[in-house]
Amino acid sequence: xSVGIKISLNDKLYLRDPQQTSLxxxxxxxxxxxxxxxxxxxxxxxxxxxxxxxxxxxxYRYFENKHLLLIYLVSWYWEWVSYLIDINTMNIEDPxxxxxxxxxxxxxxxKDNPSIDYVNESVLHRLIIxxxxxxxxxxxxxxxxxxxxxxxxxxLSEKVADVIIxxxxxxxxxxxxxxxxxxxxxxxxxxxxxxxxLTDVAVKDGNYDEVQKMLKYFAFSLLKCDQKK
Amino acid sequence: xSVGIKISLNDKLYLRDPQQTSLxxxxxxxxxxxxxxxxxxxxxxxxxxxxxxxxxxxxYRYFENKHLLLIYLVSWYWEWVSYLIDINTMNIEDPxxxxxxxxxxxxxxxKDNPSIDYVNESVLHRLIIxxxxxxxxxxxxxxxxxxxxxxxxxxLSEKVADVIIxxxxxxxxxxxxxxxxxxxxxxxxxxxxxxxxLTDVAVKDGNYDEVQKMLKYFAFSLLKCDQKK
DNA sequence: TAATAATGATAGTATTACTATTATTTATTA
DNA sequence: TAATAAATAATAGTAATACTATCATTATTA
Numbered sequence: 222x223s224v225g226i227k228i229s230l231n232d233k234l235y236l237r238d239p240q241q242t243s244l245x246x247x248x249x250x251x252x253x254x255x256x257x258x259x260x261x262x263x264x265x266x267x268x269x270x271x272x273x274x275x276x277x278x279x280x281y282r283y284f285e286n287k288h289l290l291l292i293y294l295v296s297w298y299w300e301w302v303s304y305l306i307d308i309n310t311m312n313i314e315d316p317x318x319x320x321x322x323x324x325x326x327x328x329x330x331x332k333d334n335p336s337i338d339y340v341n342e343s344v345l346h347r348l349i350i351x352x353x354x355x356x357x358x359x360x361x362x363x364x365x366x367x368x369x370x371x372x373x374x375x376x377l378s379e380k381v382a383d384v385i386i387x388x389x390x391x392x393x394x395x396x397x398x399x400x401x402x403x404x405x406x407x408x409x410x411x412x413x414x415x416x417x418x419l420t421d422v423a424v425k426d427g428n429y430d431e432v433q434k435m436l437k438y439f440a441f442s443l444l445k446c447d448q449k450k
Numbered sequence: 451x452s453v454g455i456k457i458s459l460n461d462k463l464y465l466r467d468p469q470q471t472s473l474x475x476x477x478x479x480x481x482x483x484x485x486x487x488x489x490x491x492x493x494x495x496x497x498x499x500x501x502x503x504x505x506x507x508x509x510y511r512y513f514e515n516k517h518l519l520l521i522y523l524v525s526w527y528w529e530w531v532s533y534l535i536d537i538n539t540m541n542i543e544d545p546x547x548x549x550x551x552x553x554x555x556x557x558x559x560x561k562d563n564p565s566i567d568y569v570n571e572s573v574l575h576r577l578i579i580x581x582x583x584x585x586x587x588x589x590x591x592x593x594x595x596x597x598x599x600x601x602x603x604x605x606l607s608e609k610v611a612d613v614i615i616x617x618x619x620x621x622x623x624x625x626x627x628x629x630x631x632x633x634x635x636x637x638x639x640x641x642x643x644x645x646x647x648l649t650d651v652a653v654k655d656g657n658y659d660e661v662q663k664m665l666k667y668f669a670f671s672l673l674k675c676d677q678k679k
Numbered sequence: 680t681a682a683t684a685a686t687g688a689t690a691g692t693a694t695t696a697c698t699a700t701t702a703t704t705t706a707t708t709a
Numbered sequence: 710t711a712a713t714a715a716a717t718a719a720t721a722g723t724a725a726t727a728c729t730a731t732c733a734t735t736a737t738t739a
Binding site for chain 4: 680681682683684685686687688689690691692693694695696697698699700701702703704705706707708709
């Protein structure tokens, strides 16, 4: 982004760092757009290179396969959310306000100012919502987890778990509540758009207020404490 | 099953009803085992037919492709859970007890008596946990939803939402809580096994007691009412 | 300016995701 | 029980996918 943050990701995810070259940045840019457009199953490096005006071989020099590219994008996203949470809660002392602000950030991450020019955050958000869990639902989870492929998500969960503990030190499931909040945020946006009988919230024109309200209700109900506003 | 229930599924999911022939039943039996073994991505009809001692062409006469087979298995699973919930809560009047029993059933569905001989329920459960959400995370969701491919899951959610409303008619998110309970049950078993930093529960040797306890804690905390025991 | 590294162009291979055709077995029914 | 139909097996074939390899060209950097 203009301010110059660098999203730091596990370097085993790629063969050549895509953030460092313009071809690499193009791969990121166009893979986000193309996966969003045609879905992860139909996406491949041939189509991507065609759309980019590059070649299959070149893309393969950056990523071993599309699965690792997806993990890369997912990691990028959570690292980005994590960064936004840091900024947005920076000067907040009160843990309840901090948790509220965290929830707001998770739901509206993509609406936060434009940032890194080769990443369309709002398209990426949509992609994470529909394809995100495929990153870790694979036969290779254990190996990939050992290789640290999911660290960004786990660290973010732990960061939020820490806030949860601050709000209520007696709460027995801080990590589960944290990860569930992330999963729920994405799931219920998806449900609202595609399987509305599975939820009670509605979403229209990118307005996720009802999702946000529900997440706050769930969190503060469980933590047996009142919201500030 | 011996008692003679018939799991009724949308007939657009298949080309020929697999429950009606022994080849069809074999397809179900072996696809469950093989997907569990090698994962959905590496699974294909060639490998399946090889393992069954049949041919690719024969499998294609039952299912258009592996994606529809997955939806079939997922639907089968939720219909089966739904059936178990009906039996297990049949004579329970008290909604709180009913919800407790429902949660127990969801978490331990696979442990319920052996049933239909061509379905290994406990392997199927494991498969749903790791591959289940791929059934509806696809570019075709809307079309497939219109075709009624996800009815079993939606009806089950609504059934549980009804119990939730009985427990607390003021609760504003009964559908979301219901679907979230299903998602959470599977997610946290998966997390406990593969990404433990994302949860607080542990699972060993198929013992899901901690998951069950957590789900009850979440549900009854949200519904602001005490559990019975 | 020479050397090095990155990219493009092109080709090739094994596997996947099917469809088609014909032969054979099994089930049905006359 | 023979005739007929239906289901399955065997085999082959095609287009697309998921890569790998090679060599030419263009940038970069020493």
